[in-house]
Amino acid sequence: MDLIDLIQKLEYPDKNIPAIEIHSYLKHLKKPVFYEKNINKEFPNEFTPITGKEFLTIQYNIASALFDYGVEKGSIVGIFSRNNLYYAATVFAAMSLGAVVMPIYPTILQDELEDILRDSGCKILFVGDVAQFQKGLAILNKIQSPLRRLITYFDSRTKHDQLITIDDLLKFGEAKSNYEQINTIIPEINPQDNAALIYTPGTTGGPRGALLTHGNFISQKVVVPMFNFTDKDIRLAHLPFSHVYGFSADLLTSAYTGAPMAISSTFESEEIYRNMIEIKPTVIATVPRMYEKLYISTIHTIRRFNPIKKFLYITAIHVGRECYMAQSFGNAIPKGAEIINKILSPIKRSIRKLMHMQQVRLLFSGGAPLPLDVAYFFGGIGLPIIEGYGLTETSPVVTINRIEKNKPGTVGCPIPGAEIKISDEGEILIKGPMVFNGYNKMTPEEKAEIFTHDGYFRSGDIGIIDEDGYLRITGRLKDIIITSQGKNIVPLNIEKKFESEPLINYICVVGDRRKYLSALIVPNFHLLRQYAREHGISYKTDEELVSHPQVQSLYKTRINEICQALPPYEQIKKFTLLSHDFSVKSGELTPTFKFRRSQIHEKYKDIIDLMYPTSDITRL
The missing domain is CATH 3.30.300.30 (ANL, C-terminal domain)
Incomplete structure (x- = not known):
């Protein structure tokens, strides 16, 4: 029986990530669900489309091979790589077996990598490039190594009994054809089962591994109807999947909706801008630093225009900012400013085109505070940035601004299911289905320190809730x-x-x-x-x-x-x-x-x- 026919036989209960993802991609078997460079060796610098059928085939063959290696429910599968198509497929393949995916930040040092591998008990590690491979191989060769197998996403000429390339892994998985076994496992994966182990570097100390369940991540699906995410959207994913923001906002959300996602393997702004020109994304989720760079480069470009053109563009920015600020504060827009703003609409469209954002309908920011100047600039040219708040421990989104009421300087109000309150010390306390159960190997005493007696997670962040119920972050408790x-x-x-x-x-x-x-x-x-x-x-x-x-x-x-x-x-x-x-x-x-x-x-x-x-x- 054809693999896809076999996959289509499966019942997909809406209770775990791979079930939702597979059901979504089955609706897009002949349509692109991913775009990536370096897939087509004849045209390595061009984005190659990957259909739902092609992706599911890769995913199932990886899962088939891992099944033969003994990966089962609760096994830790590490991924030490920059973003790429095989990374995405490995995530869903491992989850299809009930395994726990452990994405690792791609540039950490060898000692840090070894600490994470030993703490987690990870036995299988995927690596993305030569530098990551060398770190992984050095650990694999140790006498008491936690690793049992290393898998490379590139063609490695190194010979080792416990080393295999992704191409050989796919052939091995296809030869074994453990597809029926995979289909048997998926319906047995429950919301309370662990899906990911994400080590966060933290801002005050060493890394800790946060265990996040399928239910934690699925609770984030409530944002899909809030922002009308559909398969008509195109995403540009450049945040590392090793960070919960990129993992959930890009990888998982695209899988839930079937929206095609272009994968950028780098966080370099120049490369991201080039990718924006090629892909023309409709949705971008990133960190404030990227918006700041785009804002600064745009202003510098405008300053080099001839005097008349520069005057028109600067006026459009200032008037747009004034109107957006009034709207954000709930004030009436001055009549004169409103008229001028409409007259200068073509200029604002030109600014968006200058930034290669003419197709963008939604911009999201998280991970750090968004400077107000940047927020007002983007809002003023017709591209309001939706700022949200969350942590690794909350899968991540807890609060987010709304399209109909976007308040720069705040991180919005709670998403459905989330509860927040402020302690006497000013700390933000969080409860809801997105909150994790604890860190890896955490003792009951340690758990009691991070949760209140009534079950709220202590975020470590300081904030205030305004009269509209919107949260404003004011600092870190330990800072x-x-x-x-x-x-x-x-x-x-x-x-x-x-x-x-x-x-x-x-x-x-x-x-x-x-x-x-x-x-x-x-x-x-x-x-x-x-x-x-x-x-x-x-x-x-x-x-x-x-x-x-x-x-x-x-x-x-x-x-x-x-x-x-x-x-x-x-x-x-x-x-x-x-x-x-x-x-x-x-x-x-x-x-x-x-x-x-x-x-x-x-x-x-x-x-x-x-x-x-x-x-x-x-x-x-």
């Missing part, structure tokens, strides 16, 4: 700075004041147990070098550039101007300009570009100490 004078300060609130400062890429406020606040600043080197050229500042290295007295004076002036609006104890008294960027790879940022403050404090301890005389440090 609070307590000065030597006893002042409690949320650094994020201060850092937000610098969001619209073009010369600053990142600013991290420090000063716990100190007399005053200081800051580590990563300049926007593109603009700073431009400033240096225009003002005749000579330098050989970025280190020389940031140390130049004129540059120091420039930043001091801007910092003082911005800090004037703050109370004295929240003002930044000293700062250090760093000569390099923060990054995920170098450890300062999480995959969604939040600060890993404990790592920053440790890495830059000597630099921070230089901003304080010894006597300023409060002794314990």
